Amino acid sequence: MAPRPKQGWFRGPRDAFATTGVLFREDPVRGVAATAMIFSDALSGPLLGLALAALVEDTARGHTGAAVFAGCCVAVLAVVQLTMGHFVTMVFGVLGERAAVATVNRLVRTVQDRVTLTRQEDPEFADELSLLEKDLFRLQFVVRGLLVTLAVVAQMVVTVVLLGRLQPLLMLLPVAALAPYFAGRYGQRIAERTRTDAEADQRRAYALLTLAQKPGPMMEIRLAGLAGELQRRQEELILGLGRTQRHAETLSALARTAGQLVFGLGYGTALYVVVRSAVQGHAGAGDVVLAIVLARQVATGVTQILSLALDMRLTGLIGARLRRIMTAAAQDEAAQDKAAQTGNGTRTSQAPDSLSEGIVLEGVCFRYPGGDRDILKDLDLTLPAGSVVALVGENGAGKSTLVKLLCGLYEPTAGRILLDGTDLATVAARRWRERTSAAFQDFVRLEFPVQQVVGVGDLPRVGDPDAARAALTEAGAMDLVDSFPEGLATPIGTSFAEGRDLSGGQWQKLALARAMMRREPVLLILDEPTAALDAQAEHALFERHLDRARRAAAARGAIALFVSHRFSTVSMADHIVVLEDGAVAEHGGHAELLASGGTYARLFELQARGYRGQAARRR
Amino acid sequence: MSSTSTQARRDRLRLLRLLRQAPRPLVALSILIQLILGAAPVAFMVFSSAGVGKVGAAAAGGTSSAAWHHLELLIVLAAATLVVGQVLAPVQQLIGWSLKYRIDVDTYRRLMAANYAAPGIAVLERPQVRAALDEVIADMRRTWVSLGGAAAAVLTLIARYTAFLGALAVVAVELGPVAALAVGAGGMVLRVTHRRGATAYSTAIVDTIQLRRRHGFLANQGLSPAIGKEARVFGFGPWFADRGSDEGLGYFRMLWKVRSSTFITPFVIAATVTALGTATALAQLAWPRFGGGLAAGTTALVAQAVLAVAGIGSSFDESDYPIAYGITSMRHLEQVEAAVAEARAATTNGMGTGTATPPVRPVRHSIRFEDVTFTYPGADEPVLSGLTLELTAGTSLAVVGVNGAGKTTLIKLLCRFYEPDSGRILADGLDVAALDAARWQRQIAATFQDYGRYPLSAADNIGFGAVELVGDRAAVDRAATRAGAADYLSTLPEGLETTLSRDFKGGTDLSGGQWQRVALARAMLAVEGGASVLILDEPTASLDIRAEADFIEGFLELTRGTTTIVVSHRFATVRRADRIVVLDGGRLVEDGSHDELMALGGRYAEMFTVQAARFAQPAAAGGSDGERD
Structure with missing residues (x-):
């Protein structure tokens, strides 16, 4: 536990920025546009405060024209605040989906092509991968969170400067904000640890639940009268999970409450200081309004940074998991290269x-x-x-x-x-x-059109219908494929809306045909x-x-x-x-x-x- | 507009109804806190603005005047309301989590019930039902989309609308109804646009469910170790990755189109309306001729109130999408439940008479298929057409035929996983369709080709043959021994307690043959548990030579006297049956003992000879002493 904070502190931001790179790499233009929108959204806050102060001040002084103008500015800035987030969401949606697709692509290449099979079969590696896969669709949210955090930090700088002009003591207000920040970090760490611990139980429960939809178990469960037993077991797992999580959630809520309390006291003090200086003649009513609005923005800002900083931790986690998987792949490749070099002098053999x-x-x-x-x-x-x-x-x-x-x-x-x-x-x-070429007992049920299901056995000819036909004939599966109305173009498997479901024997024949695709294997x-x-x-x-x-x-x-x-x-x-x-x-x-x-x-x-x-x- | 918003309101109400699963005090507490969270900002603006109004008087009177003390009190009150809001937020989140959790546990129960309740399996094999079920499960696993999360999110609307109404009242009182209407309507236009956008989007998500499933399937399979061997041998990892990306992008492009049409123009229009409404109210505030030009404190209050009213037009991150997705999730779940309930009703009504079902008894005399025809839903050709077949209790029957001849279908009909289109299946003369399906199913022990590999202990994997014997270690041991699984299971790290899945720490995986013996042990246990048909x-x-021989000479011997139906391509297994039938084209084409069918010289003889040719001459090591009994 001791080395953890250090790791989080140094690697967290690096991983988080690496993750941001993943998101933007696919579409840098949208990335820049979205970043600009996020910053304008954040900066509209302090501007709104200034406009509001002007509105109050000008109204009080009877400067109607200026006051109406200030009011219109307030209205526009308010609507920017209300809607900018929405447009940012749209842009981030595209960015995130694009990046998730690209990252899955990268991961599939890594786990199916770069790491060793023994590594791929290692349960710890599988856990890491499954957590990462689960988090990937959150990529856009966490990266957005990171950028918003930065934008809010910029907003805070402006806000604090404005506050400091009113009363220098107010510049200390963000110090009070550190309490909720650290409390939030603590809570997040507990929740994250629980999530990792609970992962296996959750996986087991859902594995049982989804297993019940596979044809074999579906039938067995009914014959053996297992429904109740399975329900009881899953309930036990889920309830156990809940108990662990509740504990973590409670601790984390307590910590956050304490942090918020500290900040609230700081805010009260700040308000008092400003009003007191106004009363002593150093500020006007508009300044007090500005202080109220801006100081409250420090509160919202802190809450935002707080909750978003938590997302940043998750951004870091995605980045860290990705980094660990990529490191493993690099290690595996290096180990292979090394073996290739030490085994036979200096060069890799043909x-x-x-x-x-x-x-x-x-x-x-x-x-x-x-x-x-x-x-x-x-x-x-x-x-x-x-x-x-x-x-x-x-x-x-x-x-x-x-x-x-x-x-x-x-x-x-x-x-x-x-x-x-x-x-x-x-x-x-x-x-x-x-x-080489091979057909295995636990062959893969690839769900593509027949042409590809078979064709991938020899990738350069994956789209070659003659090659596929020859392989299918060899595997005794040509009759089967001829019976499909769309022949080689027939999609196989139920992940397609219109896909054909095959019997075990039929699947096996396609796997055999795949093994027959390569023209000149030395070992079959x-x-x-x-x-x-x-x-x-x-x-x-x-x-x-x-x-x-x-x-x-x-x-x-x-x-x-x-x-x-x-x-x-x-x-x-x-x-x-x-x-x-x-x-x-x-x-x-x-x-x-x-x-x-x-x-x-x-x-x-x-x-x-x-x-x-x-x-x-x-x- | 009204029909969709009525529907939306109804859906929200149904979400709220889910809160009945949570303890009432918790719900009440949540509502109370939401009210406070909504009232706090209004109170804050009232107190702080009153303070602003007192600044002038306090400045005139100095820090020892009554006005200053009054002002101090207002500052304390303003700060206190803010602190209350800030401190309650984490508490509310905790309660929200609790509510979500309680409801999600209940959702999980409903999912399980749907999964396990239907006696037949046809309903769960329907693509739409499967898709809906998978969606709900996937939603549950995502931490931010769930029925519970959605129900809890509906409660957060209380805080939002409390703040809205409070601020609206302030505007109406101080500035009059016109300003209140302008800014209130302006804000609500944007609000409705947000909500509709969320609904439209989640509908689009539902409509593209199959594409999304396909996308998820490819990502999942692409990352799974199960394709690891072939991906490496054939080097198709990168190809697979690209196929997945192409299909994924194709799907997302469709989605992006929907999004830009739902989310750009309507939002620009709505934002303009809101800006105009807000500007109208604020201009009125600044203009003495229209009721504005108030004192500084009141101006500060009303300006803040106007902004708070317009704030109803912000996107509610904590509720808009959780609710929209939660509603689609709820509809999916209800769709599954309705389909299952319908199937259940259909099965129990199948008895015709409507009187109580006859008691289910072990099969003592015979099982008879009478002119049975069956076509799979959506298929053109019947799998079985007019099949008639009788099996005497206490004997064994082997069913052979090429792949796709209808062998497995025959079994599924006997188990009542499907109901025949026409014809009857009689057990001791009683139509099994008249029996309680679940009870009848307990009469049958089976190993299927795709038997379950449960990520649980070996003991459970065997114990799952009969629910009454799950914890009966002696029975499990006996079944394991009979199926020839005891030896290797006892060598596992934790013996029978070892988890049979490498996905879990300390777990181990078995080979195909080892798994098959576990499945056989499971069937043995079912027979011990009272099933009368095996x-x-x-x-x-996937048994190896010795295991198959053991199976033939051991297992088949052990089950002698049990009514047994064997489907096999292995004729060493088949020939041991008392009677053998050959299926072709959904009909029975040959029927008799091994010797009879060999003498007949038909299909069976041909198939048998292919496999047996190699063994035709006695090997050096042995004679034709194959008969052991």
């Missing part, structure tokens, strides 16, 4: 576009950051160039982790992965990934891509796939690796690798492995029983 |  020897894993270990056990343990494995490899193993054996390492998504915590003898660590991960991985497909679709798919894999193998020594639980497909592979508990238990050809009578043979036999001979009759 | 929709899709 990603191979063909293989002659193959991929060799030497003593590869992997452990999640902060994990307490190795998922892969000292794994040695050779994937010969031009082979079709099946990866077999029970759940939790480390298959998916191995796949991620091979795609360059994770880096080994120890050991090396060699591509024709070149350490993968010395190859830019991006370059290597361009040479299918990680249980057919779980939701029917038997015929799976069989046909694998036959086509193997055909293609063999051609790619002959042409450039490409390796096709697939993870499957179905031996009808596994046995089609040239080379079968059996993983057990994070290490290779055995490997070889189908016949060879069967003959050796090891894990593979046992697993095969287990599954074969299900198909062979009489069905086990049930009464 | 449905397994693709139960082995």
Whole structure:
């Protein structure tokens, strides 16, 4: 807790201004216009005070013409005060929305392209990102708050100078305003801390609430009679959240009340001083009115600065979160560059576009950051160039982790992965990934028109209908797409008003088609891509796939690796690798492995029983 | 004009009605404070102006005169009213937060009720209902838009209008009704423009809800770790980012158009009217011929009062938009509630007779689909057309067919998540449509393809099979063991108490196969909890070899004697069923035991052979001793 204020003090303004830059970068002209409007709005306050004083003074002296003019000035300034904020809101709306779109763009690029996958999967990073995402649409408000604060500060300077001309002692009035300022800061800090702490509970409650709208849980909840139970739990979370927040809100309100009280006393004193000096003949009635109006503006100004300074803290938070995420990205990139340099002398190696020897894993270990056990343990494995490899193993054996390492998504915590003898660590991960292609069990449900859902598998050809058709055919999904009235242009997914919802199997076929887009991958991985497909679709798919894999193998020594639980497909592979508990238990050809009578043979036999001979009759 | 403003007034009243959820003393206190907050500035201007009026006399009499002491008193009073206002503001904010919180908890309850109340799911799958529901939830999560916030904001209008009316009275008394009318009407024109702008804007927001949802979806998916693997392998992160931006900007451009037409011209006109009204009043104040030219104190008072009256034309940041958005949120919630209530009424009226529903009993004899036809809402073709199928209680039935043949639909109809267009489903001869849907649903245990992955403990994830057994650790352990999930769950950091989601501290995620076994355990628990029909929709899709074999030889054995319906693409699983039916085009095309269908040499035989070919020859390690029982 001790270092916090310091951090807030030095970094807060810097982050806040960085955030302002984010807002204005997209539209500097509007930014400048909005800033000018904010300042004219703020400065109309002291001018209004002067005009009002003139009105009173001139009326009292019977200068009717001057008094009417002063009255008109008051009216115009008053309307400026009433409406300028509205026009500022309009301009800021555009600025804010534009900046939010641009920032999301920047963030998506950062988290999906620059940071490592392990970082992206880290819950703390996810929290930071989700808080930032939630705050982004407030960007315009907080930046506006920051500018208004500055404008109000300018307004205060003018006001204080005017007050000082009436009575120098009045220049001390803003000192009394420090009390509410610090009280407000204290309150804000409590509220912010509570918000961060409560984030997990709130997320959990809403996760349960939104889960109930997904088809599976929606049905389960009804069958199990869970409605009441779920309601009770969410209520507990929400009420617990409320208790924490109420405590924070109360403390913060108390602090602010105390701060306001101090200022109120200061204001009373100021009023007394001015009136007393008027009575002693140093000022007229108009001056007293000016003092009343201006001193009250110090109060409003202070309240405004107070509440807006709180926004500035939030501006700072947005800036700080953004900075931390960008720093993480820079670190990840630097770490990769460093690995690339130390691994192989000085230069980054090229990603191979063909293989002659193959991929060799030497003593590869992997452990999640902060994990307490190795998922892969000292794994040695050779994937010969031009082979079709099946990866077999029970759940939790480390298959998916191995796949991620091979795609360059994770880096080994120890050991090396060699591509024709070149350490993968010395190859830019991006370059290597361009040479791979993959379909995963937990594939992405991209909601775009079919053309793009499939096309992004090979970005340079994302809009190429022939390429998409070829890939769809390969994945056995062309029939499906032909059945759509709009064909490849059909939007997929329910985030579109007119989007088509697909079944699990249909989604999976599109994910497979995506993996078939790249023309010449050196490594093609299918990680249980057919779980939701029917038997015929799976069989046909694998036959086509193997055909293609063999051609790619002959042409450039490409390796096709697939993870499957179905031996009808596994046995089609040239080379079968059996993983057990994070290490290779055995490997070889189908016949060879069967003959050796090891894990593979046992697993095969287990599954074969299900198909062979009489069905086990049930009464 | 009148119809929209009547509507607006009615909506505000409905917001106010929400305050009934909050404790009365708190509401009363809030109203009291709002009155004080509204009266304070008026009192301040009265006291301070009276003070200004006394300056001359006090100056003449010196600091020991009675006039000076009177003036001192006025200063103290003016300062006190100001202090009261300043000090009460944070208190009011705290009370406002409390009110908002109470009402939002109630809104959350209403959301939950809507989410969980409908026995069918068709209503929640309707795009408009889903969209409305998502909007309310999104609004709740934003800290500044919520029903509670809106209701609390309506109360803040009390302070605004109290100050307005007080100042208006001052102007009317001191300067006459014409000046009061000029400045009052001028201010109100601007006020109405503000309010209408907020309403028009929030309406535009509602009208573009789908576009906004789409925009939010893309931002959300773009930032989600779920697309991390593919985004990196295919390098489509930047592409995705740009797609999201393009669509986002497209949406906002539409919005900007609405905004400039609502918010520029009307505001310029209104501002001019207000300026004229205010100038009229102030000119009258300065002009002795029209009643002005008053004493300094009165001039000061009236000038301030005129400004305070015109102040009604300012934008009420604390209420304009919170109320406008709160009203759209309220309408969304009411829309969802109405749809759910309607669906609920439709389901319970489905029984026809209107008498009490027959008691729901475990299925003892049979389940029969009789000429059942069903078309999904909005679809052209029926998924099931004239399906007739009978299942004997205590036996197992496997349903096979290509993707989209209607297998899952059959299950959903049995569960009464949807009601058939025509035909009947009979349980022991009783039309299930006549039963209480919620009670009938408790008779069914199921694992679906997209089973729930609850961000809760493993024990809860299993316990959620049957609400009565949620906390029953022994039952949960038994179910976990039966589903083959106990071993790995016990190795988790906190065993069964471990949260199964990496989104939460100390949580862990499971692999697909591990999750599937958790889902199976959940179904086992449901059977233990009294369900008499077990449905397994693709139960082995992501199981590994051993787990599938265990499932076939263990799980299916354990559930023997339970009426079971299995949907699967895995024929090792399918063939174990007592009876197998093949669906195609919404009809039953083959029906029989494994052996019968193999002998028939039709669709089933073809599909089975594709998968079994590899196992046709006995492997070196074993013979054809597949039969274990």
